[in-house]
Amino acid sequence: MSGNPTDLRVVRTKQAIRAALIALIEEKGFEAISVKDITERANINRGTFYSHYEDKFDLMDKCQEQLLKEMETKIVPNIPKLIEETKKHEAGPMPIAVLMPFFEFLHANQSFMKALLGPKGDAAFQVKMKECLNRGMFGPENAIFNADGLLVPPRYLASYIASAHIGVIQEWLNGGAIEPPEEIARIISAMTIHGPLFAAGIRKKR
Amino acid sequence: MSGNPTDLRVVRTKQAIRAALIALIEEKGFEAISVKDITERANINRGTFYSHYEDKFDLMDKCQEQLLKEMETKIVPNIPKLIEETKKHEAGPMPIAVLMPFFEFLHANQSFMKALLGPKGDAAFQVKMKECLNRGMFGPENAIFNADGLLVPPRYLASYIASAHIGVIQEWLNGGAIEPPEEIARIISAMTIHGPLFAAGIRKKR
DNA sequence: AACTAAAACGACAGTTTGTTTATTATCTTA
DNA sequence: TAAGATAATAAACAAACTGTCGTTTTAGTT
Incomplete structure (x- = not known):
């Protein structure tokens, strides 16, 4: 599990996910977004997403x-x-x-x-x-x-x-x-x- | 395609779909609803749904x-x-x-x-x-x-x-x-x- | 420079989706 | 009320997304 909140890699990844989420909500709305969309936009591996969040609802929360x-x-x-x-x-x-x-x-x-x-x-x-x-x-x-x-x-x-x-x-x-x-x-x-x-x-x- | 809006079967089906939609939105929110959820709740076949609406967004619209x-x-x-x-x-x-x-x-x-x-x-x-x-x-x-x-x-x-x-x-x-x-x-x-x-x-x- | 932890990669079964087929049930109207 | 029309069902399909793992590679921390 990826936990250390000071590790630059973690910070970078979370920022990218967050930015992708914001952009995608504006583009097609939260309900139409898939985890795959988010990770592709954020340029991270899909597995990495799941090591930080349970699912897209958890991320949103x-x-x-x-x-x-x-x-x-x-x-x-x-x-x-x-x-x-x-x-x-x-x-x-x-x-x-x-x-x-x-x-x-x-x-x-x-x-x-x-x-x-x-x-x-x-x-x-x-x-x-x-x-x-x-x-x-x-x-x-x-x-x-x-x-x-x-x-x-x-x-x-x-x-x-x-x-x-x-x-x-x-x-x-x-x-x-x-x-x-x-x-x-x-x-x-x-x-x-x-x-x-x-x-x-x-x-x-x- | 099922079109005739006076046919009782069509009326009944559409009412059931609509009622199911309303109930499910209240229960878990639109984004968490699947077409399968709707048809199960409405007690209709999943195929029937698609003969009336393109997808759940079309239904909502x-x-x-x-x-x-x-x-x-x-x-x-x-x-x-x-x-x-x-x-x-x-x-x-x-x-x-x-x-x-x-x-x-x-x-x-x-x-x-x-x-x-x-x-x-x-x-x-x-x-x-x-x-x-x-x-x-x-x-x-x-x-x-x-x-x-x-x-x-x-x-x-x-x-x-x-x-x-x-x-x-x-x-x-x-x-x-x-x-x-x-x-x-x-x-x-x-x-x-x-x-x-x-x-x-x-x-x-x- | 060595150690450690995060990210990437690739594979997995389980769901949901949207479509299509043949079959059954039911409404309309003649 | 019987005949014909059409809506609903049932079952199967590939495609996409999901969530999870084990392994390998990359990069940050000390």
Whole structure:
């Protein structure tokens, strides 16, 4: 079994597999990919693949887990801060600065994020990412949304916000992530704070 | 080739295949399904499957197309009416009545919708459904969102709203669609009109 | 430079696939 | 209701992919 994670050969092989996976998901979607496809694209022997992963699902899981872990540990802790700031100056602009690490992370992992969130990607990953975002908003450090005065059940509020944000991110990545992360942070904030219809110019009153 | 769509045998077979597909997607996800799985579950001969569909992807496509067509032709024409109503009484409650056919359609097609939009479903279907919703909001009959005064680029507005709505629908279906369609229509409307943060009780001012 | 571990190679049986044949069952319609 | 048409079944096929092994070669580590 190939285990040593510092051995350059292992590092190289895993990188090649990962890159091949990303490219192939974008090309024909995860379900249409065979292990043979991956190893041919990565220029490695098929047997080598099986010494690192059980099958293509195992590979997918491990890649996603790594990504989500990074997302969670680096990004999510900021969300409570964000909501706190928002509460302070209620009518003011959103404190975008606190969102930036998240969007910069997405930008840095563009290709994989695009593949996973794209039309040929994985619906399960979207669910995991929503859970990740929701832990930030509804987690134990954060009693805000658990308070009274909600017009809607909390789980629908969470679904709405998380899905909306992921939707914008999908659109951003799908268009090649041309706009800088700050711009996307501003766009998302505007809609979540003021409501999408106000952002659309339909509801003028505030 | 088996073609006659009125022959009872054909109708029965296609129904069985479709039901098997839905059940299996929920159980192990589309990518893990084999044609053999489908025909065993449907209690039909494997050869029979191939006389109706090219492969499992063809089956999936045809089932989705049927669903989306129904969604589009029956539901989407109502959206312009909806926005018009919303503009009239700006601060009033959303005219939920006009949304009802859409949510009743979802409720009637619960099992398939749940399978397609669930964690083991198809990311491409979500994209198609978003496009369906967006055609309603940004279509030619409807110049509202093309007007000036947008705080954000229109495609991000569209992505935000469509994804948010689908997210709530996913949550609804995933929980067994316990709430009646009217309730979900009300919940979604509240968040889209007033903004999710207002609905959360965080932003009190209007 | 020697040691060690990873990668390549080639072979294996077991599945699934898509196609085709002949046979049986069942629907339509006259 | 009987005759003819056609859909479904059953069984067999090569081709492709899978997951696993044992052996040999290559390359990184010390």
